[in-house]
Amino acid sequence: MSCKNTIMRLSEYRRILCKLKALGFTRVFSDHLAGALDISPALVRKDFSDFGLTGNRKSGYTVDELIEKMNMILRKDKVEPVIVVGCGGIGRALMEYNAFAGEGIRIVAGFDSRPELHDLKGTIPVHDISRLEVYIKGHNIKTAILAVPESSAGDMADFLISRGVTGILNVAPIPLKGYDNCVIRNINFLHELENTIYFASMLDSKQK
Amino acid sequence: MSCKNTIMRLSEYRRILCKLKALGFTRVFSDHLAGALDISPALVRKDFSDFGLTGNRKSGYTVDELIEKMNMILRKDKVEPVIVVGCGGIGRALMEYNAFAGEGIRIVAGFDSRPELHDLKGTIPVHDISRLEVYIKGHNIKTAILAVPESSAGDMADFLISRGVTGILNVAPIPLKGYDNCVIRNINFLHELENTIYFASMLDSKQK
DNA sequence: TAAATATCGATAAATTAATATTCATAATTG
DNA sequence: CAATTATGAATATTAATTTATCGATATTTA
Ligand SMILES: NC(=O)c1ccc[n+]([C@@H]2O[C@H](COP(=O)([O-])OP(=O)(O)OC[C@H]3O[C@@H](n4cnc5c(N)ncnc54)[C@H](O)[C@@H]3O)[C@@H](O)[C@H]2O)c1
Ligand SMILES: NC(=O)c1ccc[n+]([C@@H]2O[C@H](COP(=O)([O-])OP(=O)(O)OC[C@H]3O[C@@H](n4cnc5c(N)ncnc54)[C@H](O)[C@@H]3O)[C@@H](O)[C@H]2O)c1
Numbered sequence: 008m009s010c011k012n013t014i015m016r017l018s019e020y021r022r023i024l025c026k027l028k029a030l031g032f033t034r035v036f037s038d039h040l041a042g043a044l045d046i047s048p049a050l051v052r053k054d055f056s057d058f059g060l061t062g063n064r065k066s067g068y069t070v071d072e073l074i075e076k077m078n079m080i081l082r083k084d085k086v087e088p089v090i091v092v093g094c095g096g097i098g099r100a101l102m103e104y105n106a107f108a109g110e111g112i113r114i115v116a117g118f119d120s121r122p123e124l125h126d127l128k129g130t131i132p133v134h135d136i137s138r139l140e141v142y143i144k145g146h147n148i149k150t151a152i153l154a155v156p157e158s159s160a161g162d163m164a165d166f167l168i169s170r171g172v173t174g175i176l177n178v179a180p181i182p183l184k185g186y187d188n189c190v191i192r193n194i195n196f197l198h199e200l201e202n203t204i205y206f207a208s209m210l211d212s213k214q215k
Numbered sequence: 216m217s218c219k220n221t222i223m224r225l226s227e228y229r230r231i232l233c234k235l236k237a238l239g240f241t242r243v244f245s246d247h248l249a250g251a252l253d254i255s256p257a258l259v260r261k262d263f264s265d266f267g268l269t270g271n272r273k274s275g276y277t278v279d280e281l282i283e284k285m286n287m288i289l290r291k292d293k294v295e296p297v298i299v300v301g302c303g304g305i306g307r308a309l310m311e312y313n314a315f316a317g318e319g320i321r322i323v324a325g326f327d328s329r330p331e332l333h334d335l336k337g338t339i340p341v342h343d344i345s346r347l348e349v350y351i352k353g354h355n356i357k358t359a360i361l362a363v364p365e366s367s368a369g370d371m372a373d374f375l376i377s378r379g380v381t382g383i384l385n386v387a388p389i390p391l392k393g394y395d396n397c398v399i400r401n402i403n404f405l406h407e408l409e410n411t412i413y414f415a416s417m418l419d420s421k422q423k
Numbered sequence: 424t425a426a427a428t429a430t431c432g433a434t435a436a437a438t439t440a441a442t443a444t445t446c447a448t449a450a451t452t453g
Numbered sequence: 454c455a456a457t458t459a460t461g462a463a464t465a466t467t468a469a470t471t472t473a474t475c476g477a478t479a480t481t482t483a
Contacts, residue, residue: 010440014413018406019390036460045392049442052461064461065449081409082416089408096308101404103304106388110405112412150412174415176408180314182227184253190414192407196309197318198226199400200297200384201289204320204358205222206398207382208290218470244430255472256430264432272431273479 009057014081016054019044021077028070036067083111090148092163093155094119094133097178101152102131114152116142143170153177164191217265222289224262227252229285236278244275291319298356300371301363302327302341305386309360310339322360324350351378361385372399 023043027035037051044051055061055068060076062068078084089107091098094117102117117133119125126133134142142148151172155163160179167175168189175191177183180198185191231251235243245259252259263269263276268284270276286292297315299306302325310322325341327333334341342350350356359380363371368387375383376397383399385391388406393399 012440015406015410018403018409022388022406038460044390047442048460049444050440052463053441056462062461063449064447065451065459067460081413087412096311097305100304100308104404107405107408110409112405112408149415150408152408173418174411176404176411180230182252188418190411190418192411194402194404194407195226196312196384196402197315197320198223198230199402200315200320200358200360201226201318202223203382203384203398203400204295205289207357210381210396210398220470246430257472257474258470260431261433261471270431271479272477273429273481275430 009054013054013057016044016046016050017058017077017081020051020054021074021081024070024074024077028074033070034067035070035073037062078111086111086113087150088113088115088146088148089150089152090115090139090142091117091152091154092119092136092139092167093153093159094124095154098152098154101154115146115148118142139166140170143167143172148172150174151176153179153183155179157181164189217262221262221265224252224254224258225266225285225289228259228262229282229289232278232282232285236282241278242275243278243281245270286319294319294321295358296321296323296354296356297358297360298323298347298350299325299360299362300327300344300347300375301361301367302332303362306360306362309362323354323356326350347374348378351375351380356380358382359384361387361391363387365389 020040023040024035037048037055040051041048055073058076058080060068060073089112091102091114094102098117098119102114107114114131117124117131118136118139119133120136122135124133125135149172151167151174153160153163153167153175157179160177160181161183164175164177164183168186173189175183175189177191177193178196180195182193182195183191228248231248232243245256245263248259249256263281266284266288268276268281297320299310299322302310306325306327310325315322322339325332325339326344326347327341328344330343332341333343357380359375359382361368361371361375361383365387368385368389369391372383372385372391376394381397383391383397385399385401386404388403390401390403391399
């Protein structure tokens with residue numbers, strides 16, 4: 008039915024729709040959204056139809072309605088509490104990234120093994136890693152960003168899963184596998200860069 | 216012939232192969248690599264064959280040979296200089312991320328408009344944004360990480376491209392489009408998180 | 424040395440994803 | 454009010470990616 012990529016695009020549609028709404032637009036056409044995402048209008052319509060997002064012939068889709076329904080699909084009706092495990096360079100950047108807040112995602116706490124990073128008074132407290140288990144249970148945490156060194160990533164993921172976490176965004180450079188009780192999404196900056204460099208060098212050789 | 220995803224997997228294969236080599240392995244089978252990446256052995260063999268990476272029936276592939284050839288494909292024969300534009304939270308984390316260094320990627324400089332971030336004495340200097348053009352030309356920079364606020368991202372990308380940059384890794388939450396003279400890869404943490412949360416909630420409803 | 428076996432390599436099949444086409448219809452226009 | 458037009462919805466087509474199949478052949482073993 009709907010492919011994996013559709014969900015990622017739904018996030019992208021939604022972001023653009025919010026901007027259009029802020030600009031005062033009330034209606035939008037598949038062709039416009041397609042242009043913004045660099046895809047075909049047919050794909051926009053197909054994505055929408057897969058999720059029962061309907062429009063009107065001749066007058067397109069209603070911005071408000073799309074946003075509202077997408078919020079439901081993407082579980083934006085409630086704020087999702089997220090923890091950050093590993094508060095070093097990238098973990099800290101993500102904790103301090105305030106764009107999540109306006110988008111229904113709230114980073115509620117960080118956890119680290121290094122005592123000098125602990126800070127229970129800050130806007131977002133950083134606890135000792137030993138408090139992780141109690142915290143997850145006490146706050147019913149389902150989602151975690153994993154930003155520990157590669158050597159700990161696998162064990163930490165297992166721990167999180169065993170304690171009830173069902174979604175992990177992993178930035179450690181090791182491809183962790185999801186299971187039937189947890190989704191894991193891996194982001195590897197090194198590979199993203201390598202990929203960029205590869206395709207850039209392909210451009211070069213093509214243009215010659 | 217070879218699909219886009221193949222290149223991304225090549226990076227993943229390579230990373231695993233380097234670890235195997237460090238552990239003393241000299242040979243590897245498609246089945247092993249497939250397990251590590253959670254794909255089928257057939258895909259491993261197909262990926263390899265697309266790039267002329269051959270093995271021996273019965274005795275698999277030679278680790279050294281694979282690494283060497285992958286290094287060629289991924290342009291690892293020389294160190295790629297990369298600049299970071301926007302040295303705030305995430306830009307700084309990426310600059311200080313030392314895992315790039317050992318992988319043929321060297322972050323050579325940062326650029327920011329905020330004077331308090333300028334630092335010409337550090338391991339990786341941070342210049343004023345006004346020096347960007349001269350630096351790119353002087354050092355023949357082809358690759359940039361773009362970590363400025365969304366409002367500047369489009370203009371900054373255009374500027375980089377006009378000055379000869381051919382590969383951009385963009386972390387600002389706006390999908391920038393590549394052109395025929397530059398590859399742009401967008402990473403959007405918010406969307407990655409939304410995606411994770413969505414599929415996690417799907418797991419829940421499936422298991423009930 | 425012959426038989427058994429594991430694995431690659433090539434190709435075919437299946438699956439997934441994206442695009443094109445066609446048709447129905449709401450809005451617009453004359 | 455009929456004709457025109459732009460658009461969504463549904464379906465068909467094409468493309469892309471992944472997986473499965475199967476023959477060939479190194480390696481191992483008896
Ligand atoms: N910094 C980046 O820009 C960047 C980019 C891509 C990937 N990464 C990856 O992200 C991860 C974190 O990178 P970083 O640069 O922030 O490293 P870092 O060393 O600055 O931070 C890692 C943090 O994890 C903590 N930690 C280690 N083991 C732990 C454990 N078992 N439990 C809890 N906390 C633990 C450490 O105390 C440290 O504060 C690494 O896997 C790295 O490879 C980082
Ligand atoms: N911090 C994160 O974890 C995170 C995560 C995902 C995405 N992002 C995105 O990455 C980008 C940077 O985020 P951040 O948290 O580091 O923000 P930040 O405000 O800390 O850093 C942005 C930096 O860019 C500089 N800057 C602004 N305009 C500039 C220009 N025209 N030329 C040069 N420098 C300029 C600012 O001085 C600042 O230092 C943003 O687009 C943000 O949405 C950040």
